[in-house]
Amino acid sequence: MTTINAAHPHAAGAGGKSHVVADSITMLRRNLLHMIRYPGLSVFTIMGPVVILLLFVFVFGGTLGAGLPGVDPAGGRAAYLAYVMPGILAITIAGGAGGTATTVSMDMTEGITARFRTMAISRASVLAGHVLGNTIQTLIAVALVLGVGLAIGFRPNAGAIEWLAAAGLMVLTAYAISWLAVAMGIQAKSVETASNLPLLLVILPMLGSGFVPTDSMPAWMQGFADYQPFTPIIETIRGLLLGTPLGWNAALAVGWCVVIAVAGYLWSMVIYERKSVR
Amino acid sequence: MTTSAIEVRGLRKSYGAKVVLDDVDLTVNAGTVTALLGPNGAGKTTTVHILSTLVRPDGGAATVAGCDVVRNPDGVRAQIGLTGQFSAVDNLLTGEENLLLMARLRHLGAKRSATRVTELLEQFDLVEAARKPLATYSGGMRRRLDLAMTLVATPRVIFLDEPTTGLDPRSRHTMWDIVRGLVAEGTTVLLTTQYLDEADELADRIAVLDGGKIVANGTPDELKRLVPGGHIKLRFADSTALHTASGLLRESTLDDVDLALTVPSDGGVHALRTVLDSLDAANLEVADLSIHTPDLDDVFFALTGRVESKEAQS
Incomplete structure (x- = not known):
């Protein structure tokens, strides 16, 4: 990978591939400007998880917490806050996909995207701009949601290394989910479909160990819940922040992220190339 | 180049x-x-x-x-x-x-x-x-x-x-x-x-x-x-001149109200000279002269047999 080649300002065509990084950064700037100018979607991706967090902790939390194994019913709400926080963080990351798919889908219908296709810039950088922009946005959302969690009494016992590792995994997850969301956005025939498709991702943490332990589920569902991507991701964050046993979860989580990112990237590139304009 | x-x-x-x-x-x-x-x-x-x-x-x-x-x-x-x-x-x-x-x-x-x-x-x-x-x-x-x-x-x-x-x-x-x-x-x-x-x-x-x-x-x-439709339009001061000219230029069509005569022509210099020479020979004064070459509307119509282009132009 190379950086901007200032000596050949006009040689863009000769080396379209050599400008991938520079072009991706240019596209990232464009997407960040969009987010700052029109923060509507961004606000929604942050408010959603906060509402779910407050709902689950203060409305359902007392009862759900009392049902967790080895918890004194009197401290149910606090115990449930600790239990549900990793799941809420996963939902925050998954929720970002909705915004990305919508933005990408709208962008594909814009004339500017047609213009990008007639320019000697790498296909990947147009999409990478969206992915990086969304990853940053999601991480901001994660930080704010975590802030709310800490404010209402979430007390992780992690050291600096564990915090760093948890942050790293969340960055990786956000990045992987973003590629998937970009693919969904290009694939969707309409903006409406694009905004609904990623809702499936938001359900996933609930069908895993995000909100209740999987062994409280019926056997057939438990099979799915234990092996779907979000469970090892949630278990890893839980293990790092709260000291629950990690087992193979960390390796599984990273593996899933790599698989999702690569699949999302390939899917995006193929359909972006195939879908010609108008 | x-x-x-x-x-x-x-x-x-x-x-x-x-x-x-x-x-x-x-x-x-x-x-x-x-x-x-x-x-x-x-x-x-x-x-x-x-x-x-x-x-x-x-x-x-x-x-x-x-x-x-x-x-x-x-x-x-x-x-x-x-x-x-x-x-x-x-x-x-x-x-x-x-x-x-x-x-x-x-x-x-x-x-x-x-x-x-x-x-x-x-x-x-x-x-x-x-x-x-x-x-x-x-x-x-x-x-x-x-x-x-x-x-x-x-x-x-x-x-x-x-x-x-x-x-x-x-x-x-x-x-x-x-x-x-x-x-x-x-x-x-x-x-x-x-x-x-x-x-x-x-x-x-x-x-x-x-x-x-x-x-x-x-x-x-x-x-x-490529398309026909070019013509020279001549206007005269009075009806007498108009009718005399009309007799000289056989292919022309006459417009009594406008005192005008339309002569089919490819719009070239040679055709124009022929027309003017015959009018000169008969001592006829032309009040006004215009040359109409076919415009692209005509071209379009002739080539495609349709008038869609005119619609599109409005």
Whole structure:
């Protein structure tokens, strides 16, 4: 990978591939400007998880917490806050996909995207701009949601290394989910479909160990819940922040992220190339 | 230099059962303007999209600035600019940010980017609106910004897909002046239009596209000569002169109310001289004389057998 080649300002065509990084950064700037100018979607991706967090902790939390194994019913709400926080963080990351798919889908219908296709810039950088922009946005959302969690009494016992590792995994997850969301956005025939498709991702943490332990589920569902991507991701964050046993979860989580990112990237590139304009 | 900037041979494209382009040949010489004239659905935009690498052809070959559009699309992309009939601007950014975005993607470097953006804003009369969001721009301003974005890196070949559709007359003339300026600097332009006067005004050559086929190709004057309908119109001071002249010029038709005589003619100097000589010989004074050569409306009608173009012009 190379950086901007200032000596050949006009040689863009000769080396379209050599400008991938520079072009991706240019596209990232464009997407960040969009987010700052029109923060509507961004606000929604942050408010959603906060509402779910407050709902689950203060409305359902007392009862759900009392049902967790080895918890004194009197401290149910606090115990449930600790239990549900990793799941809420996963939902925050998954929720970002909705915004990305919508933005990408709208962008594909814009004339500017047609213009990008007639320019000697790498296909990947147009999409990478969206992915990086969304990853940053999601991480901001994660930080704010975590802030709310800490404010209402979430007390992780992690050291600096564990915090760093948890942050790293969340960055990786956000990045992987973003590629998937970009693919969904290009694939969707309409903006409406694009905004609904990623809702499936938001359900996933609930069908895993995000909100209740999987062994409280019926056997057939438990099979799915234990092996779907979000469970090892949630278990890893839980293990790092709260000291629950990690087992193979960390390796599984990273593996899933790599698989999702690569699949999302390939899917995006193929359909972006195939879908010609108008 | 008479090298060709665009070379198209046997180009074909279908969408399902619908044939959009059927064996299109086209040559555009470097540094000239060629207009691709045709009604809606003739295949103009598809041609431009193939040449600008947005769409793959089903068959045939096309090179732009020496690069094959299928085998070397990046080579083509580096040398072209496309301004489409749907504005290719980022609606969420300001005019200045749009131009800067293009400058960065063309890798001009920070300093040259800034200079070039300032230049273009001035040239396209967008200085005042530079920092305003695009939502506040008029149609003409958007079109100017669109073209300015295409010109950030001085492309060798520019495609203008219906550049003045939907613009008011003043913005249209501004756009025409800009196109003339580009050509003066040596840029090759392929312009699609459904406006006959626009093709006449700007183009060195006109290719008439109808139903996916090129039905005529030549200079505006050559095309006009293809069709009958040219005539000389003579007006006389009184009815006597009119009728005498009518007797002299056998093929003419007479209009008593206007005191005018219409003589069929190819509009050439020789035909004109013959008419004037015979009037001179009879000592007849002509009050007013006008020569009518067929306009592109006539051409279009004669070539396609339809009058769609006139509709489109309104």
